[in-house]
Amino acid sequence: MILFAVLATLLAALLLAWLFWPARRRREVSAREANISIYRDQLRELEADLAAGKVVREDYERSRRELEGRLLDDVAAAETAAPRARAAWSWAAGAVIPLLALAVYFTVGSPSMIQREAEHMVTAQQVEAMVARLAARLRENPDDVDGWRLLGRSYSALGRFPEAADAYARAATKAPRDPQLLADFADALGMARGQSLQGEPEKLVLRALEIDPRNLKALALAGTAAFERKDFQKAADTWRRMLDVVPAGSEDARAIQANIDEALALKGSRVLRGEVRLSEKLKGKTSPDDLVFIFARAVEGPPMPLAVLRKRVRDLPTSFALDDSMAMTPAAKLSNYPRVVISARVSKSGVANPQAGDLQGASKPVANDASGVRITIDTVVR
Secondary structure, eight states: OHHHHHHHHHHHHHHHHHHTOHHHHHHHHHHHHHHHHHHHHHHHHHHHHHHTTSSOHHHHHHHHHHHHHHHHHHHHHHHHHSOTTOGGGOGGGGTHHHHHHHHHHHHHHOTTHHHHHHTSOOOHHHHHHHHHHHHHHHHHOTTOHHHHHHHHHHHHHTTOHHHHHHHHHHHHHHOTTOHHHHHHHHHHHHHHTTSOOTTHHHHHHHHHHHHOTTOHHHHHHHHHHHHHTTOHHHHHHHHHHHTTTSOTTSHHHHHHHHHHHHHHHHTTSOEEEEEEEEOGGGGGGOOTTOEEEEEEEESSSOSSOSEEEEEEGGGOSEEEEEEGGGOSSTTSOGGGOSEEEEEEEEESSSOSSOOTTOEEEEOOOEETTOOSEEEEEOEEOO
8 A cells, every 4th residue: 555655645745736726716817807898898788779779678677687697607606616715625626636546546456457447548437437346345344544535535526525525434433633634524524515614624624733733735724714704814824824834935835825815805894794594485496406696786886796605405594704705896896885785596597697486585775794684585586
């Protein structure tokens, strides 16, 4: 297993480098700005058509809602897939890492296997088969900590996070003081629980840091948990500890500093907090995987949402916190508009603009830093 240990160390370093890759952040921002630019151009054209009498008000409103819905879909999806200041939550980044390690793991027991696999491209079905063989091997050898760890990484790469968390839990029972294992466990458990580190995932992270205060992934996750709670000062302080570990002036250091700067910039921003519930009478009209959009609109201001958050029905009831980090454009931030309305919509179609059959609810106008806002989804869109 020496070869496996060496590979695991190298692959962990590769994963860390990807987690803080600045070019990726630039691509995310560019894509976001492009979507907003297209939206603005199309909205201007629509307004010009209305002014010229080419469209009636009813058609204008319907088209505007469709434009807004498409923009909301694009931006919210980007936020869910890669939140800007949550470098530790780059889940899909390491997809190739466990697959390479998986091949090496099996090679230990079968030297000819890697040659056979190299003769052709590995397909998704072959990867699934390799993971299944590893799971079967572990049922026969349940004390193999490295095997359970690798199974957890493989399931994570495949997006099977509940199974990944279970595999890491098995490994953690055998190695309860392995800080990297605890951090990986927290990572998978957070994804399995609606992409949130609150609760048990954060406890695992703190255990990892008690054992190794300089563990980079645990520090990244701890900062992310604080950022998630809108405790931006703590997020910045935690991420700053990472700068003592990575090489000064490196790409990693610059990316970490960018996250710190963003957290500090948000420190004084407005945060609107509340809770969304689903009416008991409508629960039968939903499925656990239905998307839930939570968004704020200005009472007097632009039609586009000022902040948007995506959840699933299975997460309800859920607390929420909206702030300027969720803005679609710097010119339309939550803190710029004193009075807003918070809406929550269950989308049966998976798109943000309302469709017949969707379920929704909204608050009364509230201050942009209100807390305790309660929204009940109790209306069917007709």
